[in-house]
Amino acid sequence: MNIDDKNIIILYKKNNTKGFNLLYQNFNKHVYSICYRYTNSKEDSLDLTQEIFIKIYKSLNNFDKTKRIKPWINKITVNTCLNHICRTKKKKTESLDENIINKKIISNESTENKIMFFDTKNIIEEELEKMPELVKMVFILRHFNKLSYSEIASSMSLPLGTVKTNIYKARRILKDTLLKKGIWEV
């Protein structure tokens, strides 16, 4: 347990509200960014963040104080996101389309580099959408949230080998797609 974790637990024991507020301040952006990368929707990400922190608040009393808080929060975040996606698969596709259109509108006003960047970003996001949910989540945690392989394995309750295989697979798919679309002039 690191100093931040200890402070949160000590404060939570003295005063539930203050302890929870400190935990929220430390982790809300981390949780929101995972949700946002995963859903591509601001509204869904806010709902998910709220759902995740309700779960955290309700189970903070039973949290094993010898463990670190971040992996525990990662686990709750991953499970909540994966469950959510089953409920809102259809809605998610619609919002993604809107996002892509919005980004294309923005890109019209930008420089050539900016257009290329948004094109690449859109291709990567579209390709990630097609991947199985587990592969996508593993990839997001690794590349967008910079979690280590072992952190991902413990957050998702997967063997380390499976995590690596999924990331390698996702990278291969993305690399092949970007090559096919002619993004890189190599």
Add this chain to the structure above:
Amino acid sequence: MNCKIDNDFLQQYLDNTLDRLEKIILDEHIKKCSKCKTELTHLKLLMYELNSIVNDEIEFPTELNSIAENIIENLNTKNGNNEKISIIKTSLIFFKFIPQKNPLTITVQKSFNFMNKLSISTFNFGFKQIRKRFIL
């Protein structure tokens, strides 16, 4: 050239997870194998693109600041309500042991059932009235 180097091996090279000897072997191989060299370049380009996306910061909405407050408020209100209801239920247990129910006990029990259905503000008001009339 018949190259037997696996793509995963190249990815481990990029992740810096190969041991020292494996790294030396691959370094030497890349000097001779154009296929692996190109593959490695593509993977490096992909990493560059992915880092650019990460650096394209997410905008955090202002609503995010109020989530913690809402959670605490909602859950505390729920817990508070449950506590109040359980206190009243406990305090009314003695009615069960009165041998013959008189009109007063029936009225109080009925009013409790009725109050249970009302919103918490009306509930509090009703509770105060009962305390004034029958208990205090």
